[in-house]
Amino acid sequence: MNPRRARRRRYRLLMAVLAAALLGALLLAAVVGAAGLTPAQVGRATLGLLSPGSVDPDSYPSWAPRLLRDLRLPRIVMALVAGIALATAGATFQGVFRNPLAEPYLLGVSAGAAVGATVAIIWRPFGALGIFGLPALAFLGAVLAATLVYRLATFAGETSSSSLLLSGVAVGSTFTAVLSLLMVATQYDLRTVIIWLMGGLTTASWTKVAVASPLVAAGFIIMLAYAPRLNLMLMGESRAEELGVDAHSTRRTLMIVASLTTASAVAFTGLIGFVGLMVPHMVRLLIGPDHRYLLPASALFGALFLLLADTLARTILSPAEIPVGIITAFVGGPFFLYLLRKRRGV
């Protein structure tokens, strides 16, 4: 049964390549930037951070360690976490909806999360929750949006692409309208919110990383545990039940979990689209649709993809920055159209 082994081998190879590429991207992301540090300075500053006294403090600018520690590194880690969250949420939504066009952004789930997060930002009572109020409300918004889209787009367990996309657009626009209304009505600093909405990692911090990572990790572990069931769900809920899957609870759990990881990303990085669309699709082309392998590979690929996109976003117009959501949309938009044209057998 060599072809099956070949697939597993390809999976391991892909994981190795992704891990190596991720390492390279990490180094690249740490080194490049508007500050104009050289790789050598970055290296020495990092060593200086890790074990003070091991390198000559004059061999790099004195602000370099703080720049790395407080700006660059949290931003890099946030990109990884958000990439993992969005890519795995995309793969999971696609499985639950049995449709490769499902994606947190296109489904309007991200917009739902954004409304929740905005409420948390501008509505004072939630200040008491501190930084946890943000993902908590974003999660509620995301679950609400996902449920709405599912209800609107699915008839008797079947979701057609057109009804899925239309429902996603409708739910997304409605939430975006609520968002605009909130911003205008409360006269919140529009520019900040708009930049955040366009998707950006500029405000990343260790605190945000500390809140988002465990949520994304927990979500990912649950998705992985449900991977075999999700494979069966691809044949339709009634077939999955015939083979022993409790389809309703599986669907509910996975929608909640995918909404959770989406919300964790959106709450701190705004609306970054198309990661969840492109990454699982490319991984499926390489190793097939089995979620037990698709999810881990998508996580790595998503992390790599968003890190590279963000590195590009902060260097392409240096010293100015563009929101990373613009980069992903630039790549993802045409990709989406391409998928829409050749919809079949993914």
Add this chain to the structure above:
Amino acid sequence: MPTGRPTRLAARPPAPQTAPPTLEARALSVIRAERTLLDAVDVTVEPGAFLGILGPNGSGKTTLLRCLAGALEPSTGDVSIAGRPLSAHDRAAIARTIGVVPQTFTLDFKFTVEEVVALGRFPHRGSWGRMDAEGDEAVERALADLSIEDLAHRPVTELSGGERQRVLIAQTLAQETPILLLDEPLNNLDLNHQLEVMQVLSRLNAEGRTVVVVVHDINMAAQYCDDLLLLSSGRVAAQGSPDALLTPEVLLDVFSTRVTVHRQGGRPYVTPVTVSRRRAAAGAAGLQVHLITGGGAGVDILQELVHLGFSPSLGVVSVFDSDYEAARSLGLTVVSAPPFQPLSPETVREHEELVSEADCVVLAPQVYGDGNLADLEVAERALAAGADVIVLTEPPIETRDLTGGRAAVLQQALLDGGAVPAPDASSAVTTVCGLALHRAEATTDGDPCG
């Protein structure tokens, strides 16, 4: 998966260690959107049964199967396995006991055939879906049973409808359940694969598994199933062995279709007449029919046969009979005799010659007197010579026997000798059509235009 296994099919699955549980439906009713899909259906599927569910479209076959599988909640009544209601078992436990092959299955993701079949192992796997050697073997056997080993590594999205159907059946076989429920598993399949599927089911049944199958093809059901359940408008119309059930009367009642029933390989074989008549016409030329009649007794049969394209010969008719007129007007070969006289030996010999050329002799319900008693003897000799003889038995022979019982004795001898009784002209013609169809099928064998 171990490679280089010496014989692919070395290991047959062990027969299930425990006998399959009894599957039982009590007073099952399903009402959806004010339509009654099932109406107080009682079914008991004994361990090791091979039950075929038949019925017209919309009679509730699929609904019943889905209820038995626990996939559909009945409005009233309940389904139980081993005496416990299905609802008391969890999904995975049911999936280890009952395997279901639904009518359709869609999968737009590029799994390979082998991966899809392996999904059938889900209820037996560890929580993260690791396969053990036993699972690998079950998958391999299922692929072999459906002859789809060659497709094992093809993406399921690239298969034809028939291939997908076989993948679906293989997936359910890999599930290795003591009970199998199949909803029209032969859909989309070529004849050879239909037979293959039925034979696999037959073998699994022989190994002790319970098989319940919804089939469209009555003859396929008759050939393979030990028990049949006929559904009609959501009710059980009849249940029993194929022999007891597949009679023209029952099938007319349930399917509103006239059929003839032959026996083939010890099992009933049903030929629907409304379908076959037109095709029988094509074979009509090949089947020489002789109609023994007189006194106008065979006019109906004659006209019907001619209408269907047969050119029957007739004898012995009196020149005054309406039979004679009809035959002459149709340009048929007729042995005639002067009226009101016993048949002359010459006439009888001439008649006998004509009869000897016929493949099929139909005996119209004529009134027998001394004059035409020889007709029965001619028919008897034709039967002995190997022709198919069809005897119209209504009105009863006693009412048209003017020979003091001799005609009745002769007719009984005919029937005892293998002549086919037919109550009326229509069923006699139906039987003739069945014979013509058989002949047409036999002679067009291998003819692509057949």
